[in-house]
Amino acid sequence: MTAPADGIDLTGLTPGPAQTWGAIRLVPLLRPVPITDLRLHARLHHPDDLSIVHTSPRTAYLSYVPHAFVATWSTDTAPAAAYGTQLCGPADTGAPTGIRLVSRRRMARREDRQRLRFLPLHLAMEGYLTLQFGGPPVAWQEWTRNAVTRGLSPRVEASYTGAAVTGLDDALRVFEIHPDQCGMMLYAADALAAAFVVPHPDDYRALHPTLLQDFYGELLFHYTHLYPAVPDFTTRLDDTRIASVADLRAQLAQVGAEWTAFHAGMAGGLLSAGRRTVTPVHRMGRFTLSRFLPAFDPEAENHIGETITDEVGRTAYLKTFRLSAAQIRRGHLLSQLAATDWNLDATATALRTDRDGLIRRLDRAGLGHLLRPDIVDSSRRHAREPRGRATTAGPPPDRSR
Amino acid sequence: MSRADRVACEDVVMFVNAAIAATGQREFRSGAAAQRLSLAFLHEYVLGNYRDLYAATLALDVNHGNTAMVVTNLLRTAREASDQQRATEGRLIAARLRTLPPQRVYGVFRELRRLRINNRRTRAIVRDWVAARPDPAFDAVKYRRSLSFAARHAHLPLPGEVGTVLFDWRRPKRYQTPILEAWRRAHYEQRALYDLPYTVAEGLAAQHGIDRARFLSGIAPRLTDGERLRLQGAAVRHRVAAVAMDLATAPLTRLATYALSLPRPERARRRDELTGALRAAARRAARRQAGTWGRVVAVLDDSYSAAGSGVKRCRPLAVALATHYLLEALATDYTGLWLHHRGDPLLVHPIGATGLGVRLVDALERRPDRLVIVSDGWDNDPPGQAAEVLRVWRTRLDPHQVTSVVHLNPVYDADTFDVRRLAAGVATVGVRDAEDVAALVELARFATGSAGFDELRRHLADRVEGFLNAGPAAS
Numbered sequence: 001m002t003a004p005a006d007g008i009d010l011t012g013l014t015p016g017p018a019q020t021w022g023a024i025r026l027v028p029l030l031r032p033v034p035i036t037d038l039r040l041h042a043r044l045h046h047p048d049d050l051s052i053v054h055t056s057p058r059t060a061y062l063s064y065v066p067h068a069f070v071a072t073w074s075t076d077t078a079p080a081a082a083y084g085t086q087l088c089g090p091a092d093t094g095a096p097t098g099i100r101l102v103s104r105r106r107m108a109r110r111e112d113r114q115r116l117r118f119l120p121l122h123l124a125m126e127g128y129l130t131l132q133f134g135g136p137p138v139a140w141q142e143w144t145r146n147a148v149t150r151g152l153s154p155r156v157e158a159s160y161t162g163a164a165v166t167g168l169d170d171a172l173r174v175f176e177i178h179p180d181q182c183g184m185m186l187y188a189a190d191a192l193a194a195a196f197v198v199p200h201p202d203d204y205r206a207l208h209p210t211l212l213q214d215f216y217g218e219l220l221f222h223y224t225h226l227y228p229a230v231p232d233f234t235t236r237l238d239d240t241r242i243a244s245v246a247d248l249r250a251q252l253a254q255v256g257a258e259w260t261a262f263h264a265g266m267a268g269g270l271l272s273a274g275r276r277t278v279t280p281v282h283r284m285g286r287f288t289l290s291r292f293l294p295a296f297d298p299e300a301e302n303h304i305g306e307t308i309t310d311e312v313g314r315t316a317y318l319k320t321f322r323l324s325a326a327q328i329r330r331g332h333l334l335s336q337l338a339a340t341d342w343n344l345d346a347t348a349t350a351l352r353t354d355r356d357g358l359i360r361r362l363d364r365a366g367l368g369h370l371l372r373p374d375i376v377d378s379s380r381r382h383a384r385e386p387r388g389r390a391t392t393a394g395p396p397p398d399r400s401r
Numbered sequence: 402m403s404r405a406d407r408v409a410c411e412d413v414v415m416f417v418n419a420a421i422a423a424t425g426q427r428e429f430r431s432g433a434a435a436q437r438l439s440l441a442f443l444h445e446y447v448l449g450n451y452r453d454l455y456a457a458t459l460a461l462d463v464n465h466g467n468t469a470m471v472v473t474n475l476l477r478t479a480r481e482a483s484d485q486q487r488a489t490e491g492r493l494i495a496a497r498l499r500t501l502p503p504q505r506v507y508g509v510f511r512e513l514r515r516l517r518i519n520n521r522r523t524r525a526i527v528r529d530w531v532a533a534r535p536d537p538a539f540d541a542v543k544y545r546r547s548l549s550f551a552a553r554h555a556h557l558p559l560p561g562e563v564g565t566v567l568f569d570w571r572r573p574k575r576y577q578t579p580i581l582e583a584w585r586r587a588h589y590e591q592r593a594l595y596d597l598p599y600t601v602a603e604g605l606a607a608q609h610g611i612d613r614a615r616f617l618s619g620i621a622p623r624l625t626d627g628e629r630l631r632l633q634g635a636a637v638r639h640r641v642a643a644v645a646m647d648l649a650t651a652p653l654t655r656l657a658t659y660a661l662s663l664p665r666p667e668r669a670r671r672r673d674e675l676t677g678a679l680r681a682a683a684r685r686a687a688r689r690q691a692g693t694w695g696r697v698v699a700v701l702d703d704s705y706s707a708a709g710s711g712v713k714r715c716r717p718l719a720v721a722l723a724t725h726y727l728l729e730a731l732a733t734d735y736t737g738l739w740l741h742h743r744g745d746p747l748l749v750h751p752i753g754a755t756g757l758g759v760r761l762v763d764a765l766e767r768r769p770d771r772l773v774i775v776s777d778g779w780d781n782d783p784p785g786q787a788a789e790v791l792r793v794w795r796t797r798l799d800p801h802q803v804t805s806v807v808h809l810n811p812v813y814d815a816d817t818f819d820v821r822r823l824a825a826g827v828a829t830v831g832v833r834d835a836e837d838v839a840a841l842v843e844l845a846r847f848a849t850g851s852a853g854f855d856e857l858r859r860h861l862a863d864r865v866e867g868f869l870n871a872g873p874a875a876s
Contacts, residue, residue, distance in 0.1 A: 016754070016782070017754075017781065017782050017783030017784060018783075018784075019754070019781045019784075020784075028754075170430075174429060174430050174706065176704055176705040176706060176753060176754040176755065176781065176782075177705065177753070177754075178753055178754055178782075179741070179752060179753050232781075232784040232785060233783075233784065234783075234784055234785030234786075234788075234789070235783065235785070235786075235789070236789065237789045237790075237792075237793050239792070239793045239796055239797050242793055242797050242798070243797065243798075244798070245762060245765065245766045245798065248762055248790065248793060248794075248798070249762055252758060252759060252762065252786070252790075255783065255786070256783070259783060
């Protein structure tokens, strides 16, 4: 069902000029012709609710779910603006504020014939978390019994809500939404952090504030702390070639065209990424909801995300999440292990290292609990001892005089 | 011009711009705390470096909040001034306080009390101002707490029953002064309310539990013009016909704010009435200058940032709308270009990004005598294009400067201590009320740095001279 694919098809969307605020650069994506037969509704849940999303029996992961979306699919083109409803549970007064667990059923499921509810980005996050979720298929002796029988459960990854990111709230508040805007690319210190595309401008205007409740990678959080501000890109007109108002107009039009090309270069890591793995989740009418995983190349940007594409593959809806370096390392190791059926020696060869090196990498990446403790300990001991020294345990040298 | 003079000139122009535009309230892009902090620093800086010029700004049309700050700061630091400076400042302060609204002046007195500034000169200023008030008994009712603070702080001798009503109002069985007697009776009977000023009667009406609609129709004859305009919406909600007013008497910017507060279908329904009122107000503001400006084109900002903030709803947009009608009255041939809006300007609303560059080309193509830009200066579609267009226009297409370009900015930028500029060679002036536009365009020649510091000093000295001589006549 999964298929490798290359870049995301943003046909019909043109990037507009960026607006900067502090370290955050927001690039609007404009859609001259909106898609009218796919509309979204945001369902705001209480922000303090942790949700358990059951994907199948025995595999549940904890994550913060700010809101769920409802995709409305209609064949008539009646305008229906998105609305948000607030669901608040009864607050327990007197008791200390605990985490109430709200059980939701499958992430993408038909509510009725024309509606599909899914939790934004959770599809993609789920795809990332269930990567090699089953654990080793062959019971090599180095892996713990737990890893062989239970797999990687429980699997937890950290992310930050937009409200925790410095300056993002102000950047979203003062952003001037274009009348035909259907999407947004979010850069922190000029590193692409997230992309968001919806089918219709009304949807975008309704969902613009929800960007603050969404979750973002560690990278965005750190970059906005480390970099105070990014400069505006201003283009300089060539005044030697301007002799009349018509020339001036022609130059302005040319500058506008350059913006689009320039931005395609800036967002190259997402739009022309290497081999992505795309998994269709649900198909409804002419639209397909799918999630994608990157190639886990530690040298490049890696975005997980989910898309709704139409019958020719053009993007109607897109939401991405940029993985942090540690998350990429984990994904990379897991996919390499999977390629060799979790055999340590074969994986070490594939990664051009030795067995000890691979064990140390697994340990540092936070996957050490899958290996037997004695194996991890011995590799740590080898790492501490300088190479070339005899490791035989002799009597200690006599230092007493 | 020496470098020191140029710096001084820029500093003073920066301060005047800020003092006209800044109100210390929350703006679209910065909070109230940032605005106040930035403004307080700017006041300190100019007061420390150019005390004479700082005092001279009292003769300009800076806004009331900043005037109050200037007066307080001058009195606070009187120790650092020479005798001659003190004499000038005293006359300027006295003349300026007479032109301020009374609640602002009482605010200054409260601030002086909070800062514990109480010397002979301060007491004399308070005494003279209170003595010049037309009706102390009315002040004792409407500004009761403030007057009592000022009286206690400055040791004021108060006439007759005014002192009694401030400090021991329950003792007399009845007052001889009618308004004081009405105020005493209003505590016990509802009918006496309607002889009091609206702000005082409102609180007492709430105590008596009087129905809002009944109260409004009863108090309608006592409303001031500002209160009447402010209560238009409430009057419609409660169906009180007595509060209705002739909009043509309202000041221009207030009227524009009111028009923008109405929903757009209602604006379309009352188009003739609102447009007529706005045009009449603009003609009144233009006075003798009407029709003397030649061919004028304006580029007006209706981007989303013109929505202002919760405390200044649509203020930048209202200034732009009012300027539109004012320029229409001032010019012989006028064109107003909005960024997004086409058609009747009465229906503008803040939406979209700020693409000034392309609209500036549209405006300059008409080759007007004067180009006026009303915008908050955040040009972001694409960023910096307006500056480029103006630069190319100045260097290549209009080297003899046939078109004079002025940028009016209604928003104070807390980070740069100034209103945000569009381009280097273009004069940027702060604006708060559209009625002052004609005077502000006069200031614009100092904002570009083309006029020298001596000229600026002379200009300010002339203004001070005229202000002090006209002051007693105006009061």
